[in-house]
Amino acid sequence: MSSKVDNNDPNLDGRSAERKEELNKQIKEQKVAVDELSNLKKDRKVYVQQRNSNILFLADRGQTLSSCKKKLDILTKELQDI
Template structure:
């Protein structure tokens, strides 16, 4: 019977842990990226790393800022839905 209680506790902690992790990611990572991209001078070059690779590609600062803001908004929405 105690194992059933532990299973219930684990399933209860799962969503809380996911919410905490998402909250931490929103606060620490995405906000910093958006702020840094927003404060760059217009003539600065921006590079993005290719997934699972050591290659970097030059990208448009405005498009990158827009996609980062969109991702931040999606994370905030997911966080509120939890």
């Protein structure tokens, strides 16, 4: 059984545009996070918020920066694929 995508679906363009807008927003957020983490002094503490929670945990600045860069790369590739 093969799945078929209907390219004539008028809602497809709207969903694609909404997804692009959301990706652009997330990319901007990640760029700000990367810039902020890159410009922090080495002795500054970094906290990461737990998903779906208001709890913050102390995190390693280098690991957090690396994680943000990876997420930025993933979002950028996803936007290019659309």
